[in-house]
Amino acid sequence: MLGVARRMLRRSDLAEDAVQDALVLIWRRAHQYDPERGHARGWIFTILRNRCLTMLRHEDRGETTDPADERAVDDAFDRLPQSLDLRACLDGLEPETRRAILSSYVLGHSHGEIAGRMDAPLGSVKSWLRRGLVKLRECLT
Amino acid sequence: MTTQVPDTLLDEVALGLAPDEDIRRVEELALADPSIAARLERARLRFLPLDDTAPEMPLPDGFWDRLRAQLDQAPARAANVVNLADRRLRRWRMTAMGGMAAAATLAAMLGWSLLQSPDPSVVAVLLDAEGEAVALIEGQPDNTTRVTLLERPDLPAGRVMQVWTKPDADGLPVSLGLLVAGRSDTLTVPGLPEPDASQLYEITAEPEGGSPTDLPTGPILGKGLAKKPVI
Numbered sequence: 016m017l018g019v020a021r022r023m024l025r026r027s028d029l030a031e032d033a034v035q036d037a038l039v040l041i042w043r044r045a046h047q048y049d050p051e052r053g054h055a056r057g058w059i060f061t062i063l064r065n066r067c068l069t070m071l072r073h074e075d076r077g078e079t080t081d082p083a084d085e086r087a088v089d090d091a092f093d094r095l096p097q098s099l100d101l102r103a104c105l106d107g108l109e110p111e112t113r114r115a116i117l118s119s120y121v122l123g124h125s126h127g128e129i130a131g132r133m134d135a136p137l138g139s140v141k142s143w144l145r146r147g148l149v150k151l152r153e154c155l156t
Numbered sequence: 157m158t159t160q161v162p163d164t165l166l167d168e169v170a171l172g173l174a175p176d177e178d179i180r181r182v183e184e185l186a187l188a189d190p191s192i193a194a195r196l197e198r199a200r201l202r203f204l205p206l207d208d209t210a211p212e213m214p215l216p217d218g219f220w221d222r223l224r225a226q227l228d229q230a231p232a233r234a235a236n237v238v239n240l241a242d243r244r245l246r247r248w249r250m251t252a253m254g255g256m257a258a259a260a261t262l263a264a265m266l267g268w269s270l271l272q273s274p275d276p277s278v279v280a281v282l283l284d285a286e287g288e289a290v291a292l293i294e295g296q297p298d299n300t301t302r303v304t305l306l307e308r309p310d311l312p313a314g315r316v317m318q319v320w321t322k323p324d325a326d327g328l329p330v331s332l333g334l335l336v337a338g339r340s341d342t343l344t345v346p347g348l349p350e351p352d353a354s355q356l357y358e359i360t361a362e363p364e365g366g367s368p369t370d371l372p373t374g375p376i377l378g379k380g381l382a383k384k385p386v387i
Contacts, residue, residue: 017287018210031216034287035223041292042279042383056306057200059281059289060207065179068172094209101205119171120206126173148167155202 016063022087023067023123033070037063064123071123084122088114091121104154112147115140161185161192163199170199212286219287224354224381276302278351279385282359282378290378291359295321295351301332303359304340309377311338315361320372322356323349329358334366355382 016037020030040062092113095102105113111133118124124132130140161182168174169182186193276294284290284307292304303319311317317335322328333343358379360372367373 016283016289017213017215019207021213022210027213027216030213031219031222035219035226038223038281038380039226039383041281043385054197054201054204055292055304056289057197057204059292059306060204061200064172064207072176090211091206091209095205099205101202116171117206119173120203121209123172144173145164148164151202152163152167 016059019060019063020067022091022121023064024070025081025083029070033063033067037066040066068123072125084118088117088121091117100155104151107154108147108150109143112143112150115144116147116151119144161195163195166192166196166199167202169196170203212288214285215283215287220379220381276385278353278355278382280355280357280380280382282357282380284378285376293319293357293380293382295355295357295382297350298344299332299346299348299351300342300344302340302342303335305335309338309359309361311361311377314364315374316364316366317359317377318362318366318372318374319343320358320360321348321351323351325354325356329356329372331366331370334362335359351382353382353384356380357382 016034017030020033020037021027024030024033037059041059044062092102092105095105105116108116115129115133118129118132126137126141126144129144130137133140165174165178165182169179172179174182182192182196186196277297278293278295280293280295281289282291282293288307290305290307290309292306294302294304296302301319301321309317317338319332319335320329321332323330330345330348332345333341335341335343356379358372359377360367361374361377362372363374
């Protein structure tokens, strides 16, 4: 949990805050968790990621490209097991589309942040992200 | 009757790309419509393997003490009590209706035990030394304890998982039982006081048949503090 938060928030102290906040939220919402409808691990990570995203949206990270971010995205892709469909399908996307999808999930980047870092117009980023998601979904089903 | 939610929006919610108001709207629609909930869940599970690619980070010193301090303040920040109760009511209704169809599956068995059991007194998330969530504990007032494993634990051969709690923070740990099958289970132990907030829960790896000393002897697979859910 801490690793996921650290990767999104970049700072260990913020990551620990995020994990602690997420644990408190999980305790509060435990009665909403329904094993029939969801995967417990997915549920916990969703709460953690949402907490990190809220923290990120309140902080202006600017539009500078951080080499550590680039590495985090590459590492995330490289560490996906070869046997996984998600990996094969991400591999089938254009490199920029793959990078954009991965930066949104792994780093919590918004459309605007992705456009800023790629030096591309926001509208185009949004449309090729959508096309990429359609392709990914078709590939995964 | 059915609300149209495009698949791409569900993906964007799962990725965290959708604006906050869209995320909230989709989550509310999912609470009201099991088919949307299932599609959202599928979208989230598609990307879940990416969470496993994050570098492991050991929990820093003092993590549990700081968490305990935060828990002591938590009740003052409780919010949306009415709203949550309302959502729960809706969820019960849906579970009751939807549960019938899937009665043959394990998921339905778990759902059934949820319907059977009252709301838990306490809930704890157990983390391992790397800070990974390994189990979800739900303790009932009579110390019936539902343990949902979130990871397949790395158990040495000839070892079994034993679940412990400390009803008295300064006292000794008490065994709640063994997870003999190595899977999620519900354990019942009579004669313990009702579980309380901040109570410690942990799972250790013990020899077959459980700890010979009736106290934890093996390595800790996960531990965590309990908290009373706001209901």
